[in-house]
Amino acid sequence: SGQKVCYGDFKRSCYKLAYFQDLSRRVGFQEARQACEIDGGALLSMESEAEQQLIENMLQNLTKSGSGISDGDFWIGLWRSGDGLATSSACPDLYQWADGSISPFRNWYTDEPSCGSEACVVMYHQPTANPGLGGPYLYQWNDDRCNMKH
Numbered sequence: 333s334g335q336k337v338c339y340g341d342f343k344r345s346c347y348k349l350a351y352f353q354d355l356s357r358r359v360g361f362q363e364a365r366q367a368c369e370i371d372g373g374a375l376l377s378m379e380s381e382a383e384q385q386l387i388e389n390m391l392q393n394l395t396k397s398g399s400g401i402s403d404g405d406f407w408i409g410l411w412r413s414g415d416g417l418a419t420s421s422a423c424p425d426l427y428q429w430a431d432g433s434i435s436p437f438r439n440w441y442t443d444e445p446s447c448g449s450e451a452c453v454v455m456y457h458q459p460t461a462n463p464g465l466g467g468p469y470l471y472q473w474n475d476d477r478c479n480m481k482h
Contacts, residue, residue, distance in 0.1 A: 337390055347387070348373065349394055351404060358481035361452035364407040365430055375409030377429035384439055388471045391457060403461065405454035405482045408473065412451040423447035427475075438473065442466030445475035452478040 338346040348371065352358050359367065368375050378384050391406070409430035412423070424445055429435065441456060442465045454476050458469035466472060476482075 346373075347376070347390065349390060349406070351394065351406070353402060353404070355481065358404070360481060361407055361411065361478040364482070365409070374431035375407055377409045377431050377433040377435060378437055378439070379433065379435040380437055381439075384437070384471070387455070391471070403458045405457050405474070405476070407482050408453055408455050410453035410473070411478070412445075412447075412475070427453065439471070441469070441472035441474050444473065447475065450475040450477055452476055452480075454480075454482050 336346055336348045348368075350367075365375050376387070378387070410427050411430060412426045413428065424438075424440075424447075427438075427445065439455075445453070452475065453473050456469040456472050456474055461469045463469070
């Protein structure tokens with residue numbers, strides 16, 4: 333389930349946000365990716381700062397809806413494929429969009445991506461967390477382990 337939001341003037345006319353307060357309903361990256369594909373879509377690939385801002389606005393509206401939304405990051409369609417751990421300085425260049433798009437746009441949080449065993453990317457949504465070096469943990473991107481539940 334999720335909230336579908338459609339716009340007539342964007343390249344992707346519809347977006348679907350799924351947020352689960354019930355931790356048992358949250359899923360790993362591959363499960364989220366499959367759920368999107370079953371629904372006829374794909375995990376989000378972002379092409380520009382304008383699209384990033386659009387998504388941020390949608391998440392803010394979802395928060396204001398009185399649903400009691402709390403901390404919980406959102407999977408996006410950026411990931412790093414390949415075997416083993418990526419530890420080289422080239423690691424940030426190894427991330428690609430799951431839908432095959434080639435957008436170079438990135439919105440990493442300070443000191444991210446950390447690479448290593450973290451190969452799938454979330455958009456931070458931790459409004460109750462104390463700010464870190466890069467400010468609040470809101471809407472910037474973080475690489476995480478693909479089996480984490482978001």
